[in-house]
Amino acid sequence: MTDTATLEALAIDIARDAGALARLRRDAGVAIAATKSALADIVTEADREVEALIRTRLAEARPEDGFLGEETGAERGTSGITWVVDPIDGTVNYAYGNPSYAVSIAAVRGEPAPETWEALAGAVFSPVSGELFHAALGGGAWLADRRLAVNPEVGPAGALIGTGFGYDPSTHAGDLAVVARVMPMARDLRRAGAASLDFAYVAAGRLDGYFERGLQPWDHAAGALLVTEAGGRIGRSQPDRSPRAPLFVAASPAIFSPLAEAAGLA
Numbered sequence: 001m002t003d004t005a006t007l008e009a010l011a012i013d014i015a016r017d018a019g020a021l022a023r024l025r026r027d028a029g030v031a032i033a034a035t036k037s038a039l040a041d042i043v044t045e046a047d048r049e050v051e052a053l054i055r056t057r058l059a060e061a062r063p064e065d066g067f068l069g070e071e072t073g074a075e076r077g078t079s080g081i082t083w084v085v086d087p088i089d090g091t092v093n094y095a096y097g098n099p100s101y102a103v104s105i106a107a108v109r110g111e112p113a114p115e116t117w118e119a120l121a122g123a124v125f126s127p128v129s130g131e132l133f134h135a136a137l138g139g140g141a142w143l144a145d146r147r148l149a150v151n152p153e154v155g156p157a158g159a160l161i162g163t164g165f166g167y168d169p170s171t172h173a174g175d176l177a178v179v180a181r182v183m184p185m186a187r188d189l190r191r192a193g194a195a196s197l198d199f200a201y202v203a204a205g206r207l208d209g210y211f212e213r214g215l216q217p218w219d220h221a222a223g224a225l226l227v228t229e230a231g232g233r234i235g236r237s238q239p240d241r242s243p244r245a246p247l248f249v250a251a252s253p254a255i256f257s258p259l260a261e262a263a264g265l266a
């Protein structure tokens with residue numbers, strides 16, 4: 001039987017050290033190492049170095065677990081647990097010196113596929129603000145030692161909603177059409193540029209809801225657990241129901257259904 005609190009503590013410990021390294025490298029200046037899926041999709045030397053730190057620390061602490069990282073890919077383990085890691089979520093913010101970036105580390109059980117895995121523990125650390133969001137399955141979501149809960153209701157002015165846009169320019173028109181459908185229920189919209197923090201902010205009641213199409217497993221693994229452990233709901237379009245990348249919706253129960261409908265979650 002896996003102790004989720006132990007996994008959570010390890011995620012917290014490594015996320016803090018990884019975040020400290022990311023911040024150190026940011027202060028020294030950032031070098032773009034390569035572009036990935038699109039010109040706007042970049043990886044910095046720091047992304048690679050921070051992922052290497054996380055991967056090494058996990059391998060030392062739990063050599064039988066698998067690994068799935070944004071920069072170095074997947075390695076199967078034998079324990080049934082996989083660590084899903086985004087070393088620097090919000091890389092474009094990071095490259096621009098915008099403080100909205102985070103280290104995201106999650107432990108999941110089952111196949112390392114988001115449609116079927118069960119998230120057990122996660123940590124999202126924002127090195128510039130020093131905020132550490134963490135959760136374990138059944139243990140609640142926390143900001144440091146403060147228990148988090150999603151907003152119980154939406155005010156008369158409407159919901160504060162976050163979103164994000166994929167790197168592929170051909171998806172932007174569709175994303176903007178969804179924004180147009182969602183706006184009537186929104187008091188305002190936020191696009192902060194780090195999906196893990198968008199999820200964390202829903203958990204903390206700093207957003208009423210968040211939606212984005214095209215998230216990668218490492219963008220949502222820890223954040224989605226934060227939301228459900230804070231009493232929120234997560235919706236995801238099934239890959240077989242749409243040829244496009246899956247749509248994610250994370251929200252307080254007060255607005256989940258209307259937001260999911262407006263965003264196009266079947």
Ligand code: IPD
Nearest residue numbers: 088089090091164165193194195
């Ligand atoms: C990106 C950020 C961004 C979201 C993109 C993600 P990355 O992650 O979370 O907010 O809109 O979909 O890919 O590339 O900075 O790790």
